[in-house]
Amino acid sequence: MExxxxxxxxxSDQALHDKNFDPAKIEDLMKLFELEVYKSWAAMELEHENAIEEAKNSMREAEDYLNSIMDSAMDDFRRFEEELESRSKAELQSLVKVAETAKKMGNSMEKAATIASKKYMEAAVHSATVSMKSARKGLSLNPSKYRSCSKSSYPSKMVLWVFGYGSLIWKAGFRHDDRLVGSTDHRGTPEYPGRTVTLEPLDGEVCWGVAYKVSEEEDEQIALAGLTMPREHEDDVDPMYLEVREKQYDVKAYVDFFTEPTAITPAVSGVMVYIASPDRKLNRNYLGPASLEEMAKQIIHAEGPSGPNRDYLFHLENALLQLGCEDKHIKDLANAVRRILSERKLTASRPSEQ
Structure with missing residues (x-):
């Protein structure tokens, strides 16, 4: 171009000084000039297009990089969301299970509270001032034979409260030890030990039973004296003595007693209860856990001075039902005993009105 x-x-200078100058020379030069200008413009256009293409490539690379970052971030977010959703679902399912369990427990406790409080629980706080003759023959679960004691009506003087479970629910006056698991003297023999219920401490668990109030000092002494009497005279004088009846390595404890499942304040505090030791070194009659079938067969064979072990089981099942407390384990065990007795064509002993 230069x-x-x-x-x-x-x-141009030649044209000014030479009269014979040919103008065609300038025209030819102008054509060459135009051609060079065009080439320069074409080169600039190409360079511009290349710059644009490079810019586009840079933009695409930037977009790809940004997209990859966004995709990675979204993947991380989705994983976090899935983990959070999984944890939330697990927590929600856990809460649902807790709610369902609480609802079932609430329904069960409400049912038990409704039936028991109306029929037995409040009325079950029994005064031992009834004749010892009636106590010996067994306390009926008829509510009319109980005296309901509200908290405000408790006497101001010292009284003895005794919590009874197992056979004490339906027969508070029965002198024999048929509460301890594996008792060998009343519902079984050393050769065929029977199974009766025992109470062991366990946090969070509830034991349903009956609280008896003994307000007279003489009655307290009789209940705790530990005297014995020959069986031929047991219909004449009542030998219902807790220290004899609950003698098999029991420890006396004093606990709170509630008449309502949802109550926070106990109806009575300092209720005496006997707790047996599961330590076989201390409690020779403790048989320990066993399968339902094994316990049923053992109960069928066991029989002692107080009668067949199966009678104890059927009485306990019936007494719990009358209290409005259906115990699944007791029910299943009783049904297993009946089934085996039926298979052996034996007549199962049924609980009679005491």
Whole structure:
């Protein structure tokens, strides 16, 4: 381009001084000039297009990089969301299970509370001032034979409260030890030990039973004296003595007693209860856990001075039902005993009204 400009300057001077100058030379130069200008413009256009393409490529790379970052971030977010959702679902399912369990427990406790409080629980706080004759023959679960004691009506003097479970629920006056698991003297023999219920401490668990109030000092002494009497005279004088009846390595404890499942404040505090030790070194009659079938067969064979072990089981099942407390384990065990007795064509002993 600079060479063309120099040649154009030279021809212009020549045209001014030479009268014979041919104008065609300038025209030819102008064509060359136009061609060079076009080439320069084309080169600039190409360079511009290349710059644009490079810019586009840079933009695409930037977009791809940004997209990859966004995709990675979204993947991380989705994983976090899935983990959070999984944890939330697990927590929600756990809460649902807790709610369902609480609802079932509430329904069960409400049912038990409704039946028991109306029929037996409040009325079960029994005064031992009834004749010892009636106590010996067994306390009926008829509510009319109980005296309901509200908290405000408790006497101000010291009284003895005794919590009874197992056979004490239906027969508070029965002198024999048929509460301890594996008792060998009343519901079984050393050869065929019977199974009766025992109470062991366990946090969070509830034991349903009956609280008896003994307000007279003489009655307390009789209940705790530990005297014995020959069986031929047991219908004449009542030998219902807790220290004899609950003698098999029991420990006396004093606990709170509630008449309502949802109550926070106990109806009575300091209720005496006997707790047996599961330590076989201390409690020779403790048989320990066993399968339902094994316990049923053992109960069928066991029989002692107080009668067949199966009678104890059927009485306990019936007494709990009358209290409004259906115990699944007791029910299943009783049904297993009945089934085995039926298979052996034996007549199962049924609980009679005491």
């Amino acid at each position: 060479a063309l400009l120099s040649q154009f300057t030279f021809l």
